[in-house]
Structure formats: structure tokens, C-alpha cells
Amino acid sequence: MIRVFxxxxxxxxxxxxxxxxxxxxxxxxxxxxxHSAQGGIPLNECNPEVWVVREADExxxxxxxxxxxxxxxxxxxxxxxxxxxxxxxLGQFDICWNCQAAYN
Ligand SMILES: [Zn+2]
Numbered sequence: 001m002i003r004v005f006x007x008x009x010x011x012x013x014x015x016x017x018x019x020x021x022x023x024x025x026x027x028x029x030x031x032x033x034x035h036s037a038q039g040g041i042p043l044n045e046c047n048p049e050v051w052v053v054r055e056a057d058e059x060x061x062x063x064x065x066x067x068x069x070x071x072x073x074x075x076x077x078x079x080x081x082x083x084x085x086x087x088x089x090l091g092q093f094d095i096c097w098n099c100q101a102a103y104n
Contacts, residue, residue, distance in 0.1 A: 014097035
């Protein structure tokens with residue numbers, strides 16, 4: 001297992017994971033639920049992380065992340081709430097990270 005990405009929020013972490021998996025890279029999100037459970041932890045210790053299962057996938061994963069995580073918050077569209085599952089999604093993605101429903 002290798003950590004390839006640390007996200008500012010869980011929506012981004014899950015989007016990255018979905019991108020990797022759609023490219024046949026096995027990935028996991030860690031630290032996804034620590035926020036609410038352990039309020040006293042410094043922020044950088046509970047940011048959600050994306051890990052790839054096979055070390056051989058690391059380089060391809062980093063490249064995919066580089067291509068897809070260039071988040072420009074200034075110009076990005078506003079976040080939207082999934083009409084199917086209710087999760088919050090980042091504006092630059094048009095598919096729900098949680099249930100893959102399309103934005104509408
Ligand atoms: Zn959803």
C-alpha cells in the first residue's frame with residue numbers, strides 16, 4: 001500500500017479514488033471518518049488520504065492525480081449536492097463521488 005494523495009476534503013479524496021479505479025488501479029480512501037470521531041486531532045492528521053494497493057501502480061496513479069486534481073477553487077463551479085444520495089460534491093466534477101449519479 002502506498003499513499004499517493006492527501007485531500008482537503010472527503011469529496012475530493014473519493015473522486016480521486018474513483019478516477020484511479022476507473023483506470024484499473026486498486027485504491028482506498030483512509031481517514032475518511034476520523035473528523036467527526038476525534039475532534040482533537042490536528043487537521044493534517046485526519047485529512048482523507050488516497051492509497052493505492054499495488055506499488056507498481058504508483059507512477060500511473062500520481063500522473064492521473066496530477067491531471068485531475070488541479071483544483072482551481074477560484075474559478076471552479078460551486079459545489080453541488082447529489083440529488084440521489086445527498087452527498088456534497090465539488091463543482092468541477094459532474095458525477096457524484098459517492099453513488100456515481102450524474103449532476104443534474
Ligand atoms: Zn450521490
